[in-house]
Amino acid sequence: MNIRNVGHSMKYEAECVAMLFFPDEKIVTAQYEAGAVLPQDEDFIENRLEDGVMKVTLFLNGELSSMSQPVLPVENSPYEEAEFIMCDMMYQLLSRATGVEPAWGMITGVRPVKLFHKRLDAGKSPEETAKEFAEHFHVSQEKIELALETAKHEAPILKEATDDTYSLYISIPFCPSRCSYCSFVSHDIASKRAKEILPVYVDKLCEEIESIGKTMAKIPITLTTVYFGGGTPTILSAEQLDQVCYAVEENFDLSRLKEYTVEAGRPDTITREKLKVLKKYNITRISINPQTLNDEVLRGIGRKHTAQEIIDCFYMAREEGFDDINMDLIAGLPGDTVEGFCDTIDRIIALDPENITVHTLSIKRSAKYGASWEERKKALELGCKVGQMVSYAQSHLMQGGWMPYYLYKQRNTLGNLENTGYCKKGYEGRYNIYIMDETQTILAAGGGSVTKLKSNRTGKLERIFNYKYPYEYVELFDEVLKRKERVVDFFEENRPVSLRND
Secondary structure, three states, X not given: OEEEEEOOOOHHHHHHHHHHHOOOOOOEEEEEOOOOOOOOOOOEEEEEEEOOEEEEEEEEOOEEEEEEEEOOOOOOOOOHHHHHHHHHHHHHHHHHHHOOXXXXXXOOOOOHHHHHHHHHHOOOXXXXXXXXXXXXXXXXXXXXXXXXXXXXXXXXXXXOXXXXXXXXXXXXXXXXXXXXXXXXXXXXXXXXXXXXXXXXHXXXXXXXXXXXXXXXXXXXXXXXXXXXXXXXXXXXXXXXXXHHHHHHHHHOOOOOOXXXXXXXEOHHHOOHHXXXXXXXXXXXXXXXXXXXXOHHHHHXXXXXXXXXXXXXXXXXXXXXXXXXXXXXXXXXXXXXXHHHHHHHHHHHHHHOOOEXXXXXXXXXXXXXXXXXXXXXXXXXXXXXXXXXXXXXXHHHHHHOOOEEEEEEOOOOEHHHOOEEEEEOOOOOOHHHHHHHHOOOEEEEEOOOOEEEEEOOOOOOEEEEEOOOOHHHHHHOHHXXXXXXXXXXXXXXXXXXXXXXXX
């Protein structure tokens, strides 16, 4: 789809709205001076700002439509009013032309619940907030209710994320095989190179954990959550898991820990011996992630296990004493159907885990859609089907006693839909809330991980990136440690003056 911006430079905003209606399609934006006369020989969206009036024109599938509206000047932000008017008219024209009404309306950001928190914290009632999002942003009633319910469950936990607390993230970017949909930095352990570097990686990871521990011992703040992610952390052997868990225990004060999570992940990596190691180190929460309980779909995405093996692993974890288990599901996997996904939801509900996280598939960019109007319609119809899957999950989980406690959206998800964590009362995953809301410092160790230094007092957020790939991480390890030297200075700079070490 081609976007023409005439007389302004609001490229990003226009592209975000266009992507709601043209998933998996390249958006090409060109900018022109006011007064430019442009041909009408291909599908396009034209956003023209001239003489204080914004006019949006859509030419799609041989049909021409347009809307226009005066733009009022806004003090200190000349584009703020124009931006909203442009996006609103684009949204209305595209919705009418395609017959699609995105469930989140014009909301395209990663953290939609933060927008709800902002209004609630400012004193607006839930009813007033709901009305604004329905009328102003075209958000569906279903998503408004989901966001408000999520905000309600997040609020008390967000209050715990003060400047004198932090979390620790441990990255294990390896998997037994790479799933077809995966966009994470993860390496197939079947490859010779990955298999050879894994023990070296674990040694360096433990060395970084020790270094971070020494740094944080200088800063008077409390560690509240630890999270092992990946990849698939249980790709490590029982001995390697013991090595990493021991490094954490030896180098950090865990006495005030509220949550200790390990993504056990795939059943083809989980053994009773590994579960015993995790239990030995008092891990309180694990994930056993089916994605689907349809064997055919599992084979299609590159998984080397069956649905029954997932169920067997779940019961084995129960036998080993784990009473806080999360299970991840994905709506929109290749080959899945609405009926198949709903069956998976029903079977997972029957297992009764404490946490169930429902993700929407994030599609990879390709030339699959967009060649014709018929191809575009296929992409939009797929988004509608995935919407039915996500709606089924939301209604049945909430009816069953699982409540939404964190929510985020990724770029290019089918139907611009969300990823939502649901839990039984008292089983909210704190780390998930902290990482998405960006209200707590998170120290990160391992390849591909990102440290986030946050001061709520000053509002400052600073990131320290580790090298993306395990090979870089190992080879440039001294630089990894050097970058972390910034941590102490950040906390000193952002502490109240009366508490600084002069």
